[in-house]
Amino acid sequence: MTLAFQGTVGGRHRLVDAMEKSTGRGMYVEDFVYPGMLHCRLVRADHPHADIDGVDFSKAEELDGFVAGLAPGEPGTGARFGVLPISEDESALPSPRSLYSGGIVAAVACEDEVTAREAAALVRVTYTLLDPVLRPKDALAETDCPLHEGTVEGTNIHKKVDQEFGDPDGAFERASSVAEGTFVFHGINHGFTEPIGCVAVPEANGRMTLVSATQVPHYLHRSLARVLDLPMHRVRIIKPLVGGGFGGKSDPFPHEMVAALLARKTGRPVKLIFDREEVFLNNHGRHPTDYKIRIAADEEGNLLGLDAFALIDGGAWGSFGVVTTYYNGVLSLGPYRLPAFKYSGRRVYTNKPASGAMRGHGSVNARFAFETCLDEIAEDLGRDPIDLRIQNALPANTTTLNHLRITSNGFVECLEKVRERSGWAEKHGKLPYGRGIGVGCGFYISGSALPIHRTRTPQSTVHLKIDLDGGITIHSMAADIGQGSDTMLTQCVSEAMGVSMDRCRVKARDTDTGPLDLGSYSSRVTFMAGNAALRAGEAALRKLQRACSRLTGLSAEEFERGEGEIYFHRSNPSVTVSFEDALTEALADRGALAVKGIYRAPKLGGSFKGSGAGLSPTYSYQAFVAEVEVDPETGFVRAQKIWAAHDCGRALNLTAVEGQIEGSVHMGMGQALTEEMKYQKGQLLNGSLLEYKIPTPIETPEIEAIVVESIDPEGPLGAKECGEGALAPVIPAIANAIHDAVGVRLREVPMTPERVLAAIEKAAKVQTHADS
Amino acid sequence: MRIPDFTLHQPLTAEEAVGLAKGSESFDFLSGGTDLLPNYKWGLGCRENVISLRHIPELSETPLGAGRTLWEIEHDSTLAEQFPALVAAASGVATPLIRRSATLGGNLFLDTRCWHFNQTADWRRAHGSCLKAEADQCRVLPDPGDICVATYSGDLAPVLLVHGATAFLAGPKGERAVPLADLWAPDGIRRFKDVAGGEFLVRLEMAPDARDWTVAYQKLRLRESFDFPEGGVAAGVRWQDGKAAEVRIATTAYASVPSLHPEIGEILVGGSLEENAIEKASKALQAEVRPMKNTSMSPAYRKKMARVLCRRALLGCRQG
Known part of the structure; x- marks a missing residue:
């Protein structure tokens, strides 16, 4: 009896690049060295807002080893670019103004790094200082001198969103319980391990190659071509191993343009690796935000409506900010049923390092506010917070108010699992003073359905090349930044073809050979590139089935994948053909197999303004419970245990899914x-x-990672995202646990000892006052 | 980040080290290097000559030799039995990796720190430098005179002060002993009362009665690894017939020097650390410390925590 193929998904798999990374053989950008390579250092602004009057390289030029400088005004330095075509407001160097302290003003290229550092320190920049805009509320006012063109009505507002669905005013009039508050979020940075860096290599034929630690080779490709004024085919991007991104490497950046411009100017390769301080100055981390929110519920605890206003500090540039502004509202329409919704968002420009996308982009701050208010409503109505959440949970296969299509949905299962595992019933409201338990939930996109650029090109394409050696080469530009996307592609292809993962090798580092993929952002890779890989594998399988048919004279479509890399005939299971024999036949007279698979999201959503925001082919769901200990004398909070249930559709690789959940919990704890x-x-x-x-x-x-599998109907083998959604619930789970422990609500993160203690002392004062 | 060029000297004897220092206008002594070298990377106080004390056997030969690593102290069972608070303080410094290199002498002679000083050269240029670095202006206080208010944040000093330790220094005039309490001067730049430039710590010796003291150390920091203390209180009690015959309270990270607070110890002498006496002493310490706005946590919070740290340290000194 022939065994059916046992598959390469599910279970635990070592990441395919684990050995090259752990033995130090893998190539990160720092490892790239080219003959004649120069070293670049950047000159950074001393002031938050200034005109650059002059850049004087004369002292630097006296150094042995100085080769070239790059100053504002030189060709290409003022060319506009940005990740979103609707706000291309960045340039390699100030054009005309320098917009934040620590922003790039000029650059030098020298024979070695030490000289480059010395040279950069010798560059003299003269400034005319301008009044900076530092507080978001000041950026709302009209001004004669907005930081960018195209702001809203002469202010420094970059993006304004006003949305309303249902009857929010009526909801609050009818409400039996209303929770409200203003929540304050400070800016945070991704804190990835590998600093940002790149090497620009001018090729002999006039092309430009850029090796860069990026999550988005395609957007970098577009922007660099624009800045260099070259057609895209004259530019090549190499994405080596990347040591973490979390959204912090998902924009095309000025330093990448600077390195390329210096490479063009000198005709030599130019390397630029950031110090850690420069990573913080480059930032594009989570937006500092003031979030004002009201939630209404009836006396049974049914949610009636949400009303929110977000003032979002964008810093110097647009980055992903338009998306952020929408996400702060629309992603609050899950994982609960909401019949009425009103949201206003204002993202403003200020003279600080730009904010951008960071793990859980746009959902994290709003989620903290929402989940805290939900806890307050439960308290007000005397309801168990988990019961209240289950009662209001979105069902599967529905549509939200703003036309988000909901398909697979494991939310209630997440809640029930964490309730059971955490011993919630014995703990909530019952632990001694100083100890507490709290719940927080989440909802996140699994790939943005709309591509950033309006185009009919598929969002992911995967090519396979299979030749006489029996190896399967997977070509893609899905960007593995440590999350394991190369492993995921390998699993999808080998699963579809019924072969061992060892046969596969992923080539996903070079735009010259990899077919277009939009990159690693919006939690899109598993869903989109995974589907493309699966379809490519299926296309290869069909060729092998036809080869089996030619060899046996039996019908092709009845050949199925069997264990041990064989194909067996369904009606005649004793007839088997090995993968090698099938491949040899498939190659005969035809040469190497070349097949591809694509993914393009279905058309989704409504037709109102902003209807594209938050659209995704599916969504992930989370429910977390945190148990904490609070020291009421110092305000220190120690998370004791986190139960983290995440609906990832199907865990293609349990080890990788658990790793993402644990990493998200850790990162969320940092913000918390x-x-x-x-x-x-x-x-x-x-x-x-x-x-x-x-x-x-x-x-x-x-951290107890609990994997919930709702088996998504459109996900690759049922899978959906697991890299981002698992961050947001941590923060409210901890905050709600603090409330359970010591009876105070924290509305500002991070909840530092100082802030927690202040809240405890304030509550004690109120109590003393009430007692007297 | 790159460490600037310097000449590394590796003397094998104390005399040789003293001679090298004497013959050099610009030098630093290097022990573990876990604080000095990061500062060099940021262009802070870089010298042309660095004299490593690592290879001088004398510095590691005694239990409290200056060259012993914090890791060695952490794992020294004799010290753990005799001076558990010292071992506990050593094991709470920075991270396990850093403790493998960092030394007792380095931690004791740790340079002072300040938000306006421990920054990169680019940062100092943009923000404006300070007294301790390149400028003649303090960024913490409007008019501190020529005194620097950078914060001392060594963890071992308060425990050693409570134990009445004496420092043995080697220098151009030979070896001399200085009671630890007389070592520091309240200035974040000068740091020491009369330590000559060419002197370095060879070893410490505890006071003869040091083992009669029950000592506990408490510190404040946001993370339980990596972070320097933002407040630290060591309390010590010499018990006699169930009464506190002597009490010493010492602080770190509240000023530019570690300090003993004799009048606060006095509050508790003669009693048996009753709750109200502890509270009184702890409140008095809170009133006495004057943290500056130059670390991560606010001065108001650090000051408030002095009371909690003091109380908890004293509770750790109770008998039985």
Whole structure:
């Protein structure tokens, strides 16, 4: 009896690049060295807002080893680019103004790094200082001198969103319970391990190659071609191994343009690797935000409506900010049924490092506010917070108010699992003072359905080349940034073809050979590139089935994948053909197999303004429970344990899914408790890993990752995202646990000891006052 | 980040080290290097000559030799039995990796820190530098005179002060002993009362009665690894017939020097650390410390926490 193929999905798989990384053989951008390579260092602005009057390289030029400088006004330095075509407001160098302290003003290229550092320090920049806009509320006012063209009505508002669905005013009139508050979020940075860097290599034939630590080779490709004024086919992007991104490498950046412009100017390769401080100054991390929210519920606890206003600090540039502004509203329409919704968002420009996309983009801050208010409603109505959430959960196969199409949905299962595993019933409201337990939930897109550029090109394409050696070469430009996308592609292809993963090798690092893929952002890779890989594998399988048919004279479509890399005939199971024999036949007279698969999201959504925001072919769901200990004398919060249930559709690789959940919990804990970018007069005060407080392993609690599989009807083998959605629930789960522990509501993150203690003391004062 | 060029000297004896220092206008002594070299990377106080003390056997030969690593102290069972608070303080410094290199001498002689000083050269240029670096202006206080208010944040000093330790220094005039309490001067730049430029710490010795003291150390920091203390209180009690015959309270990270607070210890002498006496002493310490706005946490919070740290340290000194 022939065994059916046992498959390469599900279970646990080592990431395909694990060995090259752990042995140090893998190539990160820092490892790229070219003959004649120069080293670039950047000259950074001393002031938050200034005109650049002059850049003087004369002292630097005296150094042995100085080769070239790049100053504002030189060709290409003022060309506009940006990740979103609707706000291309960045340039390689100030054009005309320098917009934040620490922004790039000029650059030098020298024979070695030490000389380059010395040279950069010798460059003299003269400034005319301008009044900076540092507080978001000041950016709302009209001004004679907005930071960018095209702002809203003469202010520094970059993007304005006003949306209303249903009857929110009526909802609040009818409500039995209303929870409201203003929540304050400070800026945070991704804190990825590998600093940003690139090497620009001018090719002999006039092309430009850029090796860069990027999540979005395609958007970089477009922007660099624009800045260099070259057609895209004259530009090549190489994405080597990348040591983490989390959204912080998902824009085309000025330094990449600077390196390429210097390479063109000198005719030599130019390398530029950031120091950690420069990573913070480049930022594009989560937006500092003031979030004002009201939620209404009836006396049975049914949610009636949401009313929210977000003032979002975008910093110097647009980046993904238009999307952020929408997401702060529309992603609050799940995972609960909401019959009425009103949202206004204002993203403003200020003279600080730009904010951008960061893990859980656009949903995290709004989610904290929403889930905290939900807890307050439960408290007000005397309801269990988990019961209240289950009662209001969106069902599967429905449509939200703003036309988000809901298909697979494991939300209630997530809630029930964490309730059971955490011992919720015995703990909530019953632990001694100082200990508490809280719940927080989440909802996230699994790939943005709309591509950033209006085009009919598929969002993901995967090519396979299979030749006489029996190996399967997977060509793609899905960007593995450590999350395991190369492994996912390997699993999808080998699963579809019924072969071992060892046969596959992924070539996903070079735009010259990899077919277009939009890159690693919006949690799109597994869903989109995974589907493309699966379809490519299926196309290859069909060729092998036909080969089996030619060899056996039996019908092609009845040949099925069998265990041990064979194909067996369904009606005559004793007839088998090995993969090698099938391949040899398939190659005969035809040569190497070349097949492809594509993915394009279905048409979704309504036709109102902003209807594209938040559209995704499917969504992930989360429910987390946190148990914490609060020291009421110091305000220190220690997370004891987090139960984290995440609906990822289907876990293609359990190890990778659990890793993403654990990583998200850790990162969310940072925003919840310790991480904050601090500024004084527009200058970043804590641009180092000593003073920017990422939680250490000691602060990290035991994490019980609970994988919920709702088997998505359109996901590759049922899978959907697991890299981002699992961040947002951590913060409200901890905050709600703090409330359970010591009875105070925190509305500002990070919930530092100082802020927690202040809340406890304030509550005690109120109590004393009431008692007297 | 690149460490600037310097000449590394690796003397094998204390005399040789002293001679090298004498013959050099610009030098630093290097012990573990875990603080000095990061500062060099940021262009802070870089010298042309770096004299490593690593290879001088004398510095590691005694239990409290200056060259012993914090890791060695952390894992020294004799010290753990005799001076558990010292071992606990050592094991709470920075991270396990750093403790493998960092030394007792380095931690004791740790340079002062300040938000306006421990920054990159680019940062200092943009923000404006300070007294301790290139400029003649303090960024913390409007008019501090020529005194620097950078914060001392060594963890071992308060415990050693409570134990009445003495420092043995080698220098151009030979070896001399200085009671630890007389070592520091309240200035974040000068740091020491009369330590000559060419002197370095060879070893410490505890006071003869040091083992009669029950000592506990408490510190404040946001993360339980990596972070320097933002407040630290060591309390020590010499018990006699169930009463506190002597009490010492010492602080770190509240000023540019570690300090003993004799009048606060006095509050508790003669009693048996009753709750109200502890509270009184702790409140007095809170009133006495004057943290500056130059670390991650606010001065108001650090000051408030002095009371909690003091109380908890004293509770750790109770008998039985």
